Amino acid sequence: MNKSPLDQETSQSFFTTYENCRTYAWQFYAWYPGYGMDSYLLHDSDSDNGFRGYNNGENSYAWDKITKVDYTSTGSNGWYYWRIRSIHTMLDNLDNVKMNETDKAHWKSVCYFFKAQEYFRLVSRFGDVIWIEKLLTETDEDVLYGPTTPRVEVAEKILEMLLYARDNIKQDGDGANTINTDVVNALISRFGLFEGTWQKYHNVPNGNPSKYLQASFEASSALITKYPELHNNYNEVFNSYDLSGVKGVLLYKVYIPTKGHSLMRNMRSSESWQEASADMVQSYLCSDGKPIWTSSVYEGNQETGDDIMNIEFRNRDHRLYYSICPPYRVNTPVPATFWNRGEDHLVTPTGNPLDQEYIDLMKRINEGSSSVKELPVIQWNDCYVREQPHFRGRYQMLQGYNVTNAGYYNWKYYTPDNQTVVSDTDAPIFRMGEVMINHAEVAWELGEFDQSVADATINKLRSRAHIANMVVAQIDANFDPKRDKGGFSSSSDPVVGPADYEVDPVLWEIRRERRVELYAEGFRFDDLRRWGKGHYLNKRQFGAYVQKSDYENSRYVTDIDFSKFDLKIEDPTKDSGRIALFGTPNPGWKNKYYLYAIPINDLTMNGQLKQNPGYESK
Secondary structure, eight states: OOSOOSSSOOHHHHOOSHHHHHHHHHHHHTTOOGGGSOHHHHTTTTSTTEEEOSTTOOOTTTTTOOOGGGGOSTTGGGOOOHHHHHHHHHHTTGGGSSSOHHHHHHHHHHHHHHHHHHHHHHHHHHSSBOOOOSOOOTTOHHHHTSOOBOHHHHHHHHHHHHHHHHHHSOTTTTSTTSOOHHHHHHHHHHHHHHHHHHHHHTTOTTOOHHHHHHHHHHHHHHHHHHOOOOOSOHHHHHSOSOGGGSTTEEEEEOOBTTBOBSHHHHHTSSOOOEEEOHHHHHHSOBTTSSOTTTOSSOOSOTTTOOSBHHHHTTTBOHHHHHHBOOOEEEEOOSSGGGOOGGGGGGOEEOSOHHHHHHHHHHHHHTTTOSSOOOSSOBOTTSOBOSEESOBSGGGSTTOOSSOBSSSOBBOTTOOOSOOSSOBOOOEEEEEHHHHHHHHHHHHHHTTOOOHHHHHHTHHHHHHHTTOOOOOGGGOOTTSOTTSOOOOOOOTTOSSOOOOOOOOOHHHHHHHHHHHHHTTTTTOHHHHHHHHTOGGGGGSOOOOOEEEGGGTSSTTTOSSOOGGGOOSOBSSTTSSEEEBOSSOSOSSOOOGGGGSOOOOHHHHHHOTTOOOOTTSOOO
């Protein structure tokens, strides 16, 4: 009964050499979702950056659509710990491996890195969580059926593990694109900013915000000193088939042909319902470095921001052009489903300069790029799309793909290559663009933000985006009249939430830069939670501004009838307006959503667990 099985490995028999540890640890890398993650999160549809563009697609949090059905199943909402167990299977056996102490410390650091990352995910979602210190067995009932550990204690353990990993992991990891000192610093930068600002703005009892903010500051400082420059093309960071040569990408997920991701197919088909909001589009600065409300080069309405996309997109941050498809129109044969890009000579200009403007612009800004993003866009079936915005329904002209209901087509991860099933573009996991904006924000939080920090961070990002530098001394209370000046009250909410506050003008611009640089990468919802600004979701979401006469004409329909205009503009009695798929959120943000619900089945199995405030327990 004491003999080891002859037909399978045990922990004792497997962990014997350095190579065994490396082989086992590869599974940890597979946990990075890359471009295979839930596309709603990837495209920020749970935040004020966008929405799901279909009927009943209202924001689940702003419209209070989360019910206990969503958090009943065991492990739902991300309340799972099997990854911690996988890590400890290796971590607890390192002392038995035949290698020197330096190598043992390295692999302990790798385990600590991934354990810290997992607990960061858990603490971010749930606050207090179960802390696991070893590989558990059925006799460890004090942990398996025990209470959670307070957030502040777990956060301290996370930082301790990351600092150990920073100091003991091999500087170059285990070769190219593996966890190394730089990647550890990138996670410290991310975690320290998140936890420090969470503890500050949520006024966490017994918290120590400055401890985490300082750790983030030091980690990002080290990285910026080592990597002061960015790759010169924003689009190539997200749409390259080999990120190994892209400057500033610290870790990335590799995809190979036939075993790639389906994100490209989703974006170029009728399945992509994720759309950008007008609020997101309006957040991009103009080329002079000013908001549309005060810029001398913005040609739309400076009170409302309204105008057709051709005018709205003019003289803007180039990240807008790479992230949300600019407007254009071309002529093609009808039906277009019978020809493809091999017959691109059939694509002809409309003769209207407005329709051609952004075709020419995208060609110009893509010149010399290894990842070309040009207009017109190409559908999933490899046919050119006649125009953007390209609407579903009455005006889609027999082209059912690359469509939206509200006009702003998210194409940040679009490439023109024929990828009918899977794509093999690599996905960045940690990159210097994020580190720089982390550093700018944490520097402000510590009272260290000045022109030199702006030049080393935000102005590097702006230079790549072809907009004027941030001049800190010029940012005053009137720089952006739409700045959040505080005053939101949640006094009627049964769950106590963070106190609202006015956002400092400089901090507002730093947060704007973060929103723009990290658009559609899944950060925005968590940013709103840590800042205590969930109520931003209370704003009514709008799409593009359209004119009825631009669509109810012979290009689109044979039965021209303005009474049949089927784009849902805010006021259908008017000749133009912004598309409004949804009304003002009702009831609006609830404070319970700052944390996620612990699954009811887990509460049932462990009577010592306590549900987060505002959620049902059974």
